Amino acid sequence: MAVSKQTLAEIQAVAARYPSKQSAIIPALWAVQHEQGYVTDAAMREIAQALGLPPSLIEATASFYSMFLTKPEGRHDVVICVNAPCMLRGADEMKDYLERALGVRDGQTTPDGAVTWHSTIECLGACGGAPMMQVDHRFEENLTPERIDVIIDRLRKQPAAPLAPRHPLPGSPLKGEGEAHAKTAEPAKKPAGPRGRRSQA
Amino acid sequence: MAIKRVLTKDFATENLEQLSVYERTGGYSGYKKALEMQPDELVELVKKSGLRGRGGAGFPTGNKWSFLPKGVYPRYLVCNADESEPGCFKDRYLIEESPHQVLEGILIASYAIGCNLAFIYIRGEYLPQHEALETAIQEARQAGYLGKNVLDKGYDIEVILHRGAGAYICGEETALLTSLEGYRGEPRLKPPFPAIKGLYGKPTVVNNVETVANLPHIVNNGADWFTAMGTPTGRGTRVWCMSGHVNRPGNYELENGTPIRELIEEHGGGVWKNRKLKAFQPGGASMMVLLPEHLDVGLDFDAIAKAGSLAGAGAMVVMDETTCMVDAARRYVKFFHHESCGKCTPCREGTFWMANLFDAFEAGAAKASDIDLLLDIGYNIDGRSFCPLGDASTWFPRSVIKFFRDEFLEHLSEKGCPFKKTVQEAVA
Ligand SMILES: Cc1cc2nc3c(=O)[nH]c(=O)nc-3n(C[C@H](O)[C@H](O)[C@H](O)COP(=O)(O)O)c2cc1C
Ligand code: SF4
Ligand code: FES
Numbered sequence: 001m002a003v004s005k006q007t008l009a010e011i012q013a014v015a016a017r018y019p020s021k022q023s024a025i026i027p028a029l030w031a032v033q034h035e036q037g038y039v040t041d042a043a044m045r046e047i048a049q050a051l052g053l054p055p056s057l058i059e060a061t062a063s064f065y066s067m068f069l070t071k072p073e074g075r076h077d078v079v080i081c082v083n084a085p086c087m088l089r090g091a092d093e094m095k096d097y098l099e100r101a102l103g104v105r106d107g108q109t110t111p112d113g114a115v116t117w118h119s120t121i122e123c124l125g126a127c128g129g130a131p132m133m134q135v136d137h138r139f140e141e142n143l144t145p146e147r148i149d150v151i152i153d154r155l156r157k158q159p160a161a162p163l164a165p166r167h168p169l170p171g172s173p174l175k176g177e178g179e180a181h182a183k184t185a186e187p188a189k190k191p192a193g194p195r196g197r198r199s200q201a
Numbered sequence: 202m203a204i205k206r207v208l209t210k211d212f213a214t215e216n217l218e219q220l221s222v223y224e225r226t227g228g229y230s231g232y233k234k235a236l237e238m239q240p241d242e243l244v245e246l247v248k249k250s251g252l253r254g255r256g257g258a259g260f261p262t263g264n265k266w267s268f269l270p271k272g273v274y275p276r277y278l279v280c281n282a283d284e285s286e287p288g289c290f291k292d293r294y295l296i297e298e299s300p301h302q303v304l305e306g307i308l309i310a311s312y313a314i315g316c317n318l319a320f321i322y323i324r325g326e327y328l329p330q331h332e333a334l335e336t337a338i339q340e341a342r343q344a345g346y347l348g349k350n351v352l353d354k355g356y357d358i359e360v361i362l363h364r365g366a367g368a369y370i371c372g373e374e375t376a377l378l379t380s381l382e383g384y385r386g387e388p389r390l391k392p393p394f395p396a397i398k399g400l401y402g403k404p405t406v407v408n409n410v411e412t413v414a415n416l417p418h419i420v421n422n423g424a425d426w427f428t429a430m431g432t433p434t435g436r437g438t439r440v441w442c443m444s445g446h447v448n449r450p451g452n453y454e455l456e457n458g459t460p461i462r463e464l465i466e467e468h469g470g471g472v473w474k475n476r477k478l479k480a481f482q483p484g485g486a487s488m489m490v491l492l493p494e495h496l497d498v499g500l501d502f503d504a505i506a507k508a509g510s511l512a513g514a515g516a517m518v519v520m521d522e523t524t525c526m527v528d529a530a531r532r533y534v535k536f537f538h539h540e541s542c543g544k545c546t547p548c549r550e551g552t553f554w555m556a557n558l559f560d561a562f563e564a565g566a567a568k569a570s571d572i573d574l575l576l577d578i579g580y581n582i583d584g585r586s587f588c589p590l591g592d593a594s595t596w597f598p599r600s601v602i603k604f605f606r607d608e609f610l611e612h613l614s615e616k617g618c619p620f621k622k623t624v625q626e627a628v629a
Contacts (some may be wrong), residue, residue, distance in 0.1 A: 017359075017361055018361065019275075019318070019401050020382060020383070020401055022382060022383035022384075023363075023381060023382055023383045024383070025383040026363070026364070026365070026366055026380070026383065027363070027364070029366070030325075030364060030366070057383075060384075060385055061383060061384060061385055063385075064368065064385035064386060064542075065325070065365070065366035065367050065368055065386075066366070066367035066368065067325045067326075067366040067367035068366055082532070083287045083486070083532050083533070083536055084287060084288075084486070084518065084528075084529045084532040084533055085287060085288050085444040085445055085516075085518050087528065087529070087532055088444070088445040088446055088518070088519075088520060088524065088529075089444075089445070089446075089450075121532065121535050121536045121539050122285065122326075122367070122369065122536065122539065122540070123285060123286070123287035123288065123289070123486070123536070124326055125284055125285070125289065125290045125293045125324070125326065125327065126290055126293075127287070127288055127289075127290055127442065127444035127445075127450070127516075127518070128290055128442060128443065128444050128450040128451045128452065129450070130444060130450070134326060137326060137328035137329070138328065138329060139329075
């Protein structure tokens with residue numbers, strides 16, 4: 001699936017703001033992931049072309065960061081933290097409950113394509129509200145089995161959430177609003193494979 | 202000494218994230234005042250205030266600014282909002298509650314160091330916080346606080362909000378700059394320090410979110426007001442992120458030097474479930490464990506260092522008597538292994554071996570000699586790594602072996618974790 005003209009134009013507009021266009025690689029990867037749900041090799045070549053940089057550079061950067069996905073995932077993204085501060089307040093129990101409630105293992109997608117979940121050892125910055133998880137990058141804190149049930153129920157019914165803020169750039173002709181907002185990836189029919197090395201707990 | 206609200210003073214105000222409300226609480230008056238001053242005067246003021254960086258290392262902010270080589274432009278300011286140290290969630294709180302306070306601090310710092318393009322590097326996971334800052338930047342631009350010729354003072358400043366993508370190491374300032382340049386986030390050799398050769402090879406100041414949030418208040422109230430708070434080597438307040446086994450976890454802004462006991466017992470409501478305190482850990486995942494006998498130590502860089510730990514980024518993880526210290530250390534070690542950037546061998550391989558050994562202890566597969574093997578690996582990482590991530594990966598586990606060796610022995614004799622009825626599978 002080709003990257004939309006709008007996104008490519010946006011990437012070039014972002015690049016123009018930085019003293020070096022290479023600084024736009026991560027913003028570009030975000031823009032593509034935002035549009036397509038994940039970042040393919042073909043998309044990286046398009047980014048390279050838009051920025052006038054070698055594709056190897058885009059790939060080298062993309063593979064370092066755990067949040068860039070290389071495969072389609074469910075409509076919603078659920079991440080539960082199991083680092084020590086969360087462990088102290090029952091994160092393991094909540095993780096086990098989440099796994100049972102979703103019926104698929106860590107790193108996988110529910111058969112209806114609604115949710116991809118994984119546990120993480122990366123502190124997500126909500127230890128004061130532990131046990132916690134992030135749902136489409138928004139914090140859900142002080143989890144209980146009942147709250148997890150409510151959240152999952154909601155996600156099964158909800159369409160995908162827009163994943164990145166879209167403010168028009170200063171001085172850019174783009175107003176950046178519109179159809180590119182929704183994650184357009186088809187719900188994964190088969191469970192998505194393991195994610196990049198850095199996202200595994 | 203007690204709760205002292207400086208940064209969090211107006212956090213109860215409804216809609217503080219909106220520019221008009223922030224201005225009503227006195228917002229941007231510090232920036233306006235700063236623009237009336239000479240940049241050098243501002244640097245002197247911040248030096249005099251004794252403000253030390255809140256990102257972890259505690260380096261005096263004014264001194265850092267004055268290291269910029271004279272006459273070399275452009276210069277950059279980078280606000281470090283990558284907050285990923287396990288146990289820390291203060292920068293998130295400061296951004297959520299008052300994004301304009303952070304932005305005002307960035308504008309003051311930029312003006313003081315003569316920078317016309319500033320960056321905020323925010324961790325990828327902080328999406329709503331990203332939105333809050335982006336909105337604040339838009340509002341400030343409309344109000345003429347940033348852009349060309351701000352407030353008719355002839356000063357140009359632009360701020361770029363840059364979103365990271367999941368890498369703890371990018372909080373380390375040189376890795377952050379590498380990442381901001383578009384590369385894999387690997388640290389660089391110091392020296393040259395960022396002040397001399399930073400972003401795009403230009404003089405650069407990296408300051409933490411909480412550090413810059415102090416600036417509007419210092420400009421408004423003066424250095425003497427600031428030095429009247431805290432301790433001689435730790436002026437002002439800090440926002441402490443309390444988590445773990447307390448009744449009221451959360452963020453607490455306290456005057457530096459306030460006893461740890463007050464934070465945990467009074468503000469945190471004490472250890473939960475009427476249990477006894479076993480240990481606590483200031484600073485975040487990197488820092489050494491302390492014991493109940495250290496409760497009267499003051500919350501202050503130097504006092505905590507004297508007690509054998511470090512104040513780091515202002516976390517306070519509280520552990521009650523039911524905590525398995527081996528498992529706590531295991532999680533942190535797994536974290537560091539996961540986050541090791543792979544650039545240098547002691548950290549990349551050492552954290553891997555430590556993680557394996559900790560898994561073996563939890564699974565009941567460890568040998569008696571593995572305790573000393575852990576220490577040995579620790580000695581071989583600490584001081585031999587390229588950046589502080591490697592060194593710090595060994596501090597908590599080594600301090601746990603020092604104070605809780607008996608728990609390791611119990612894991613051996615019980616063939617697994619004595620704190621859990623069933624040995625749970627490894628974290629993942
Ligand atoms: C592994 C590692 C991670 C760090 N993470 C952060 C961070 O998330 N936020 C931060 O402000 N400083 C972090 N630091 C400290 C920065 O390198 C730097 O000292 C700090 O941002 C300087 O700002 P300050 O002087 O205002 O404290 C980290 C350091 C290391 C070694
Ligand atoms: S100590 Fe670890 S994080 Fe730092 S450079 Fe070496 S491998 Fe990378
Ligand atoms: S340790 Fe889980 S959010 Fe911080």
